Amino acid sequence: MRVALALSLLAALLSGCASHPxxxxxxxxxxxxxxxxxxxxxxxxxxxxxxxxxxxxxxxxxxxxxxxxxxxxxxxxxxxxxxxxxxxxxxxxxxxxxxxxxxxxxxxxxxxxxxxxxxxxxxPSPAGAPPGSSFEKALYTAYMGGKWKITDGEGAGSTVQFHPDGSVDGLPGNDRYALCLAGDCAAMSSENDSLWLEKNKHGNAWIFMRKGDKLEILQAMNQAGADDMPDLHPGPRKWLLERD
Incomplete structure (x- = not known):
């Protein structure tokens, strides 16, 4: 009797869970x-x-x-x-x-x-954060997280850290970054990946190439006319970083 009662209660519990996604x-x-x-x-x-x-x-x-x-x-x-x-x-x-x-x-x-x-x-990002910020935070953590060492370029030997909130430490001349995910920045860089680097709210677009634990940051060369939308292509390498 007790076994039957227990089984019936379990069945009711399970059916209740199933009916409430x-x-x-x-x-x-x-x-x-x-x-x-x-x-x-x-x-x-x-x-x-x-x-x-x-x-x-x-x-x-x-x-x-x-x-x-x-x-x-x-x-x-x-x-x-x-x-x-x-x-x-x-x-x-x-x-x-x-x-x-x-x-x-x-x-x-x-x-x-x-x-x-x-x-x-x-x-997740705090309440009131801009739409898309939770995805961006998770992407930045997984894609740019960890400690990177500058193996070529200005500041060679220094350690660089890209933080989930878009701040960056150790990259000479920069304190913020943003990866291009879509929109105008994507149209301007064609099939190339690009990011924005700035310090004190002044910055520029750069082309980057990431292969495993190596990250190349290249100058973005504009091949468009003065009155046209920028057409950015990879230029000389500014930095080569390797993640520990």
């Missing part, structure tokens, strides 16, 4: 894109191959969901939600379907892109 509220990031980037090769190709969206923010209480692709922000309205499935409407003419299963948020394939998968970050 995981709370989707909060930030979800495209970890697959980060993992692909860390393996090496071209950063933006890795993001495009696993994107285009890099982060979702969901607020079921407000009935809102938004995505960031590293350049644009799409703000949508949750028009239906049932059994872990969410229908998101954007501006009344485009839609996205999201589904929560376990620790995974799946964005269904649509006219805007292929099926994509997202997870909640271990260390």
């Amino acid at each position: 995981r709370d989707p509220d909060g930030v979800w990031i495209n970890q697959a894109a980060i993992d692909a980037a860390v393996k090496g090769g071209n950063l933006r190709q890795a993001l495009l191959a696993n994107g285009p969206n890099l982060e979702w923010q969901i607020n079921t209480k407000a009935g809102q969901a938004s995505f960031s692709n590293g350049f644009e922000l799409g703000e949508g309205k949750i028009t239906s939600a049932a059994d872990g499935k969410y229908h998101i409407e954007f501006y009344g003419h485009s839609f996205e379907e999201l589904k929560i299963k376990g620790d995974d948020l799946t964005q269904a394939a649509s006219d805007s892109g292929p099926e994509q998968h997202f997870v909640q970050p271990k260390e």
Whole structure:
């Protein structure tokens, strides 16, 4: 009798869990894109191959969901939600379907892109942070984290650290950096990866090439006319860094 009662209670508990999918509220990031980037090769190709969206923010209480692709922000309205499935409407003419299963948020394939998968970050950005910042923080940690040694260029022998908040220590003449993920900076550098380096809010774009634990930072040479959008190509190497 006691065994039967215990089994019935367990069954009720399990069925109750199954009928209440995981709370989707909060930030979800495209970890697959980060993992692909860390393996090496071209950063933006890795993001495009696993994107285009890099982060979702969901607020079921407000009935809102938004995505960031590293350049644009799409703000949508949750028009239906049932059994872990969410229908998101954007501006009344485009839609996205999201589904929560376990620790995974799946964005269904649509006219805007292929099926994509997202997870909640271990260390999300603080409340009120700009959209996309949690993805950027996770990418910077995985892709640029650790200690790098300048093996060629100004400051040779020094240790450089790129921090998740976009600050950088030890790179001569610079205190901030930003990786180009999409948008105008991507259009200007064509198939090349680029980053922005600055000090005291004054800086320039640079081309970079990362292969494993080696990072080359090259001057960005503009081949466009004075009145045209910049067309940046790799120039002379400024620094070669190797990660410990």
